[in-house]
Amino acid sequence: MVQIFKPSKRSKAASSKQPLLLQVDDLNHQGEGVARDNGRVVFVDGALPNERVEARVTDSRKRFQTAKLIKVVEASAQRVTPFCSHFGDCGGCALQHLSAEGQRVVKQKRLARVLADHHVAEPEDWHAPIFGETQGYRRRARISIWFGKGKNEFKVGFRQRSSKALVEIDSCPVLAESLQSSFKLLRQLLVRLKRPKVFSHLEVCQSQEGTVWILRQLDHLRSDDLTLVQQFAEQHSLQLLTESNSGALQTLTGEAAPIYHYQLTVAEQALDIGFAPNHFIQVNEQVNRAMVTQAVDWLAPRAGETIADLFSGVGNFSFAIASVGAKVIGVEGIEVMNQRAAANAERLELADRCQFETIDLNGDLTEFAQNHGPFDGVLLDPARAGAQAVAEQIHLLAPHRLVYVSCDPATLARDTEILCSQGYRIEKAGIIDMFPHTTHLESMLLFRKDGKAKVRK
Numbered sequence: 001m002v003q004i005f006k007p008s009k010r011s012k013a014a015s016s017k018q019p020l021l022l023q024v025d026d027l028n029h030q031g032e033g034v035a036r037d038n039g040r041v042v043f044v045d046g047a048l049p050n051e052r053v054e055a056r057v058t059d060s061r062k063r064f065q066t067a068k069l070i071k072v073v074e075a076s077a078q079r080v081t082p083f084c085s086h087f088g089d090c091g092g093c094a095l096q097h098l099s100a101e102g103q104r105v106v107k108q109k110r111l112a113r114v115l116a117d118h119h120v121a122e123p124e125d126w127h128a129p130i131f132g133e134t135q136g137y138r139r140r141a142r143i144s145i146w147f148g149k150g151k152n153e154f155k156v157g158f159r160q161r162s163s164k165a166l167v168e169i170d171s172c173p174v175l176a177e178s179l180q181s182s183f184k185l186l187r188q189l190l191v192r193l194k195r196p197k198v199f200s201h202l203e204v205c206q207s208q209e210g211t212v213w214i215l216r217q218l219d220h221l222r223s224d225d226l227t228l229v230q231q232f233a234e235q236h237s238l239q240l241l242t243e244s245n246s247g248a249l250q251t252l253t254g255e256a257a258p259i260y261h262y263q264l265t266v267a268e269q270a271l272d273i274g275f276a277p278n279h280f281i282q283v284n285e286q287v288n289r290a291m292v293t294q295a296v297d298w299l300a301p302r303a304g305e306t307i308a309d310l311f312s313g314v315g316n317f318s319f320a321i322a323s324v325g326a327k328v329i330g331v332e333g334i335e336v337m338n339q340r341a342a343a344n345a346e347r348l349e350l351a352d353r354c355q356f357e358t359i360d361l362n363g364d365l366t367e368f369a370q371n372h373g374p375f376d377g378v379l380l381d382p383a384r385a386g387a388q389a390v391a392e393q394i395h396l397l398a399p400h401r402l403v404y405v406s407c408d409p410a411t412l413a414r415d416t417e418i419l420c421s422q423g424y425r426i427e428k429a430g431i432i433d434m435f436p437h438t439t440h441l442e443s444m445l446l447f448r449k450d451g452k453a454k455v456r457k
Contacts, residue, residue, distance in 0.1 A: 018056075019054045019055060019056050019070050020037050020042065020054070020055055020056070020057065020067065021052065021053075021054055021073070022035035022036075022037060022042060022044065022047075022052070022053055022054075022055055022067075023035055023036075023051075023052055024044065024047045024048060024049055024050070024051045024052070024053060025049060025050075026049055026109075027048070027049060027106050027110075027439075028043060029110065029439055030094065030439060031045075031094035031095050031439045032044060032045045032047070033045070033046070033047025033048060033049070033051070033053070033069075035047070035053075035055075037065065040063070040064065040065060041063065041064040041065070042055070042057070042064065042065045042066075042067050043064060043065070043066050043067070044067045044068075044069050045068070045069060046069040046088075046097065047069055047072070048075075048076040048078065048079055048097065048098055048102075049076060049078075049106070050076045050077075050078075051072055051073075051074060051075055051076045051079070052072075052073040052074040053069055053070075053071065053072050053073060054069075054070040054071040054073060055067035055068060055069050055070055056068050056070055076098075076102070078098055078099045078101070078102030078105075079097055079098065079099075080096075080097060080098065080099050081097075082096035082097050083096060083135065083173055084096060084172070084173050084174075085170075086158075086167060086169055086172075089160060089167045090157070090158050090159075090160070090161070090167045090169065091158060091159050091160050091161035091162065091163070091167075092158050092172070092174070092438070093174065093437040093438055094161070094437070094438055094439050095437050095438065095439065096437045100131070100134045100433075100436055103433070103436065103437070104129045104131060104431060104433055107129075107431045107433065107441050108126065108129065108430075108431050110409060110441060111409050111412075111429070111431055111441060111443050112126075114409040114410060114412075114413045115412075115413050115416060115426075115429075117413065118413040118414065118416065118417045119417065120413070120416050120417050120420045120426070121420065121425060121426065122426070123426040123427070123428060123429035123445070124425070124426065124427050124428070125427065125428045125429070126428075126429055126430065127294075127428050127429065127430030127444075128430065129430055129431045129432070129433055130287055130290045130291055130294060130430065130431070130432045130433065130444075131287065131433040131436070132284065132286035132287045132290065132433075133286060134174075134436040134437065135173045135174055136173070136174070136175070136176055136177055137174060137176070137283075137284050137285075137286060137287070137436065138172075138174045138175050138176060138179075138283050138284065139176045139179070139205065139206035139262075139283055139284070139285050140203070140204065140205045140206070140281070140283045141172070141175055141179065141182075141203070141204055141283075142201055142202070142203050142204075143156060143157065143158070143169075143182060143183065143186060143201060143202045143203075143204065144156075144157060144158060144159060144166055144200075144201050145186075145190070145199060145200060145201055145202070146166040147196070147197050152190075152191050154187075154190055154196065155168045156168065156169065156183050156186050156187055156190070157169035157183070158172070169183050170183060170184070171183060171184075174436070174437065175204075176206045178206050178210075178211050179204045179206060179211065182202065182204045182211075182213075185236060185238075186202055188232075189228075189229065189232050192228055192232075193225045193228060193229075194222055194224060194225050195219075195221075195222055195225060197218075197219075198217055198218055198219045198220070198221055198225075199215050199216060199217060199218070200216045200218055201215075201216045202214065202215055202216070203216075203243075203277075205260070205277060206285075207239070207260035207261060207262060208260065208261045208262060208263060208272065209239060209258075209260050209261065210237060210238075210239050211237070211238055211239065212238075212239040212240075212241065212260060212277055213233070213238050213239065213240045213241065214241045214242070214243050214249065214277050214278075215229075215240070215241070215242050215243070216242075216243050217242040217243060217244055217245075218245065221242075226252065229252060230252050230253075233252065239258075239260070240252060241257050241277060243278075247278070249276070249277055249278055257276060257277055257278075259274045259275065259276060259340070259343075260274070260275060260276075260277065261273060261274050261275070262275065262281060262285060264288070264289055264292055264316070264319070264320060265289060266292065266293065266296065266319075266320040266323050266324075267323065267324065269323055271319050271320065271323065271348060272347075272348075273314060273315060273316065273319065273344055273348075274314065274340060274343065274344050274347065275314050275340065276336070276340060279313070279314055279336075279337055279340060280313055280314075280337075281313075281314070281316070282316065282434065283434070283435075284434045284435070287432060287433065287434050288316070288434075291405065291432050291434075291442075291444070292316060292317055292320045293320075294430075294444065295317055295320075295379060295403050295405060295444065296317075296320050296321055296324065298403050298428060298444070298446045299321070299377045299379060299401060299403045299446075300377075300401070301321050301324055301325070301326035301376070301377060302324075302325065302326060302376075303324070303325030303326065304325070304326070304327075305326045305327070305376035305377065306326070306327045306328075306329065306372070306375050306376055307321050307326050307327070307328050307329070307375060307376060307377045307378070307379065308328075308329050308331065308372070308373075308375045308377075308378045308379070308397060308399070309321065309328050309329070309330045309331070309379045309381075310331050310361055310378060310379065310380050310381070310382075310387065310390060311331070311332060311333075311361065311380065311381045311382045311383070311387070312330030312331055312332045312338075312341060312356065312381075313332055313337055313341070313381070314337055314340045314341050314344060315330060315341040315344050315345065315354070315356075316381070317379050317381060317405075318330045318341065318345075318354055318356075319344065319345070319348055319350055319354070321379070322345075322350045322353040322354050323350065325353075326353070326376075327353050327354075327355075328353060328354045328355070329355050329356075329357065329372050329375075330354065330355065330356040330357070331356075331357050331358075331359050331361060331368070332356065332357075332358065332359075333358065333359065333360050333361060334358070335358045338356040338357065338358050341354075341356045342354075342356050361382075361387065361389060361390055362388075362389045363389065364393075365389070365390065365393045365396055365397070366393075366396060369393075369396035369397055369398075373396065373397050373398060374397065374398035374399070375397050375398065375399045376399065376400065376401075377399050377400070377401045377402065377403070378394070378397055378399040378401075378402045378403075379402075379403045379405070380402065380403070380404045380405065381405040382406070382407075382411075383407070384407055384408040384411065385408075385411060386406070386408060386411025386412065386414060386415050387404070387411075387415055388411070388414065388415055388418065390415075391415040391418040391419050391422075392418055394418075394419060394422055394424075395422060399449070400448065400449050401446065401447065401448050401449070402419070402424065402446070402447040402448075402449075403444065403445070403446055403447075404416075404419075404444070404445045404447065405432075405442070405443075405444050406442065406443050406444070406445070407434075407440070407441075407442045408441075409441050409443065412443060412445070416445065419447055423449050423450075424447040424448065424449050425447065425448055425450065426445055426446070426447060427446045427447065427448050428444075428445070428446040429443065429444070429445045429446070430443065430444055431443050432444055
């Protein structure tokens, strides 16, 4: 077939139009202001709810327009000055111009709207949001490296918003204090190496053992460069590892990566939880502690009960539940994480109350339910894909109460609709502000089984 160029359907005169005076009513899931012009939606990046702004249309489609903010005519009472010099260029934060309280209000409204769109009954109680410090909270991050053609021509930083381009970063105020110097130190290291291009990015992580660096290694490291990296790590007290193309982690001397730890406190009991550097852990330590505490409080496990912790990881929730006397069956699809969880249970002297199994939670749960059910309670903490298969088979597990911790409101709403159709109601709901200044939304819902839930009409 002959290929013929077809111009975009965007308006040719879109960018030359006179500025629009708009009343902003909401924020979308990307943090853009939502307004209307003659009934058509206009998205304005940088505008906030309850503001009047001037904006110029840059793209015009059939159902919506995109506009560039020119001037804030009437500012929201929640508008604040961004604290980071890279805000607007760096893709990490989208909401620094909105107060922390205002961010939480927007996120709760978004969660309520998504649930309503799926026609489920409103939560009986909207719980106060979980939140912590809004700066210095992030204990893990990936720092990208871009190399040019010239000697020592490189950039270190984060990706631009909706782009692969790199923004050179000097410091990031949302990173934990121990990680703040990572950008400067990485530059110092790269400029000394004979072949710096063997590294593509750096992951940094704060642990109880200290600052962990994981350098992604694309090729063999020269012996003189290896010596230099070893000296550099020792000089700056870094736990430095390399990651190969296969994903294998090792120390600079070729040994297997060690296990690091983070701490939870449950009922005044400190729980040191081990993890490998490539295992998932929550990046916000303060909020994670509050989240686990609330989940245990809502689930209310008692001694002698059996609780299923599904998508259990290295045991972030499991050990907190077991520490109050309940028996926990943890299920995770990744075998090495189950092995780590089992080792953690032994170390914490909770192995008699914790059992971990490797099961694909997207599959049939009949055998699992027959072997371990019914359960007094279930805790769900899935990835963004949600827990649709579990929700559809919840009758096999038969819990009277269920706590769902979500990192994606769309899949949460889908699964909530399924759970409500099987007789569960939402007793409590609340947001978890795990990532301040971003549009990322985590939440927690408590479901109870006491007859079929009412459906919105």
